[in-house]
Amino acid sequence: MTATVQPPVDVQAPYGPSAPPALPVIELVDVGKVYRSGSLEVTALSDVSLRIEEGEFVAVTGPSGSGKSTLMHILGCLDVPTAGVFRLAGHDVQALDEDQLADVRNAFIGFVFQQFNLLAYLPAWRNVELPLIYASVRPAERRRRSLAALATVGLADRAEHKPGELSGGQQQRVAIARALVTEPGMILADEPTGNLDSVSSADVLELLYELHRDGRTVVLITHEPDVARRAERLIQIRDGRVWAVGDEEAERQADADTADIDQPAGA
Ligand code: ADP
Numbered sequence: 001m002t003a004t005v006q007p008p009v010d011v012q013a014p015y016g017p018s019a020p021p022a023l024p025v026i027e028l029v030d031v032g033k034v035y036r037s038g039s040l041e042v043t044a045l046s047d048v049s050l051r052i053e054e055g056e057f058v059a060v061t062g063p064s065g066s067g068k069s070t071l072m073h074i075l076g077c078l079d080v081p082t083a084g085v086f087r088l089a090g091h092d093v094q095a096l097d098e099d100q101l102a103d104v105r106n107a108f109i110g111f112v113f114q115q116f117n118l119l120a121y122l123p124a125w126r127n128v129e130l131p132l133i134y135a136s137v138r139p140a141e142r143r144r145r146s147l148a149a150l151a152t153v154g155l156a157d158r159a160e161h162k163p164g165e166l167s168g169g170q171q172q173r174v175a176i177a178r179a180l181v182t183e184p185g186m187i188l189a190d191e192p193t194g195n196l197d198s199v200s201s202a203d204v205l206e207l208l209y210e211l212h213r214d215g216r217t218v219v220l221i222t223h224e225p226d227v228a229r230r231a232e233r234l235i236q237i238r239d240g241r242v243w244a245v246g247d248e249e250a251e252r253q254a255d256a257d258t259a260d261i262d263q264p265a266g267a
C-alpha cells in the first residue's frame with residue numbers, strides 16, 4: 001500500500017521527493033519524561049534508549065504505571081520527552097513545532113486505544129473517515145477509503161452501524177480501520193485487547209499481525225504476557241526504565257542476568 005497523505009518535506013526528504021513516505025525508523029537515546037503539575041513531579045520514563053526498525057512487530061510490556069502509555073505518546077508524537085533525543089526517520093522530533101508534529105502523526109502513524117475512542121453518534125464509516133477530514137481529503141474519496149478500510153477489518157457490512165450497535169471486538173476493529181485509513185507506515189496500539197473477551201482479543205491480534213505482514217511497523221503495548229509473547233521482539237519496562245529488549249533468547253539471558261543482581265528498592 002502507498003500513503004497518499006504527504007508528510008512534511010523535512011520528514012520525507014531522506015527518501016527523495018518521488019518516493020512514497022517510508023516507514024519510520026524510531027530511535028530513542030536516553031529519553032526521559034517528567035510530568036510536572038504545580039510542585040509535584042512524576043518521573044514516568046528514565047534513560048530509555050531503543051531502536052525500532054521499519055516493518056518490525058514489537059511488543060512493549062510492563063506492569064501498570066511502568067510508563068508504557070507515556071512511551072507510546074512519545075513514539076506517536078503526541079507528547080515530547082523532557083530529556084534525551086527522539087528521532088523519527090532520522091529527524092529530531094523535538095525540533096518540530098505543533099503543526100509539524102500533527103502532520104507527522106497524520107502521515108505516518110495510526111493509533112489504536114484500549115477504549116476504542118469512537119464517537120457514539122457517528123456510524124462506523126464516519127468514525128473511520130475522521131483522520132481523512134484532518135488531512136483535507138475530499139468527501140467522495142473519504143467515503144471510498146473508509147469503506148475500503150472497514151472491508152480490510154472484515155466489517156464491510158457494518159459501515160452504517162453506530163458504535164453502540166457493535167460488539168466490543170467490532171468496535172475495536174472500527175478503531176483499527178480508522179487507524180489504517182490514512183495508510184500509515186506505523187500502527188501504535190495501546191492495550192488494544194484490554195477491554196475485549198478472549199475471542200475478540202485473538203481477532204484483533206490477528207488483524208495487527210496481518211497489518212505487520214503487509215509491511216507496517218507495529219508497536220503493541222500490553223501488560224498481558226501471552227499477548228506480548230507473540231511479538232517478534234519484546235521491550236520490557238519497569239519503573240520507567242527499559243530492562244530487557246530483544247528476541248526471546250536475549251530475553252532469557254536478561255532474565256538470567258537480572259536474577260543475579262539485587263533489585264533496586266521499589267523495582
Ligand atoms: P502505564 O501505561 O504503563 O500504565 P503510564 O505511562 O500511563 O503507565 O504512567 C507512568 C507514570 O506516569 C505513572 O506513575 C502515572 O501516574 C504517571 N503519569 C502518566 N500520565 C501522567 C500525567 N499526564 N501527569 C502526571 N503523571 C502522569
Ligand code: MG
Binds near residue numbers: 068069070190
Ligand atoms: Mg497505559
